[in-house]
Amino acid sequence: MQLAVIFLIGILAVVGFFVLFFALIYNKLVSFRQRVKNAWSQIDVQLKRRYDLIPNLVETAKGYIKHERETLEAVVKARQMAIDTKGGAAEQAKAENMLTQTLRSLFAVVENYPDLKANQNMLALQEELASTENKISFSRQFYNDNVMQYNTAIQTVPNNIIAGMFNFKEEAFFEVESAEERKTPKVSF
Numbered sequence: 001m002q003l004a005v006i007f008l009i010g011i012l013a014v015v016g017f018f019v020l021f022f023a024l025i026y027n028k029l030v031s032f033r034q035r036v037k038n039a040w041s042q043i044d045v046q047l048k049r050r051y052d053l054i055p056n057l058v059e060t061a062k063g064y065i066k067h068e069r070e071t072l073e074a075v076v077k078a079r080q081m082a083i084d085t086k087g088g089a090a091e092q093a094k095a096e097n098m099l100t101q102t103l104r105s106l107f108a109v110v111e112n113y114p115d116l117k118a119n120q121n122m123l124a125l126q127e128e129l130a131s132t133e134n135k136i137s138f139s140r141q142f143y144n145d146n147v148m149q150y151n152t153a154i155q156t157v158p159n160n161i162i163a164g165m166f167n168f169k170e171e172a173f174f175e176v177e178s179a180e181e182r183k184t185p186k187v188s189f
Contacts, residue, residue, distance in 0.1 A: 025162045032150035036171050039143035040089065043174065046136040047082070047096065053132060054079045054103075057125045061106065064116035068109045071102075078102040089143070089172040096136075103129075140174045147171045 058072050065072065082095040107126070110116050117123075151170050154163035162168075 022162060025159050026166065029150075029153055029159060029163055029166075029168050032146070032153050033168065035146045036143070036150050039139070039146040043092075043136065043139040043143050046132060046139050047092075050099075050129070050132045050136065051079055051083055053125060053129050054099075057106070057122075057129065060119065060121045060125060061110060061116060064113045064119070065109060071105050071109050075099075075102045075106050089147075089174040093174050144173050144175075147173055 054075060058075055062072060078095075078099040078101075082092075082099045085092050085095040110122065153159050154168045154170065
């Protein structure tokens, strides 16, 4: 009888150990997933700020750039496409890359208009946009760091077993698509 009680206590201890081990791994994976979501929301905040600046930039440029209507329309269209993107990081990155390219075109056009380049509103908006771009870059890095930790956690043993049981999926990195887009935009005053 005593041997059966000792055996039962041993089995309960082993089961308890596995339940505790399982719970710790599960909670760690949930924590990593929440960090990824939080990091994405930080990018979203900065992107919203960027979207809010663009109409002011376009309106300021409109008065000076009468012959460059298609450039302004391209910026507005790219902004709206970026706002309307509902997918994950990969889809958002694609839309943001398109917006960045159209903004580069706008800044290139601005270079041809000395009065616009010297306009205080335009200078302030360009400075604010540059600051926002830096914040977006930092937010992307923070997001990608959290995605790397999360993806690593769900791929390593024994975490991958629990991740598979509870449908933890890999997250996509927020990446720049082409080598041309990896170049820092040149903004000169």
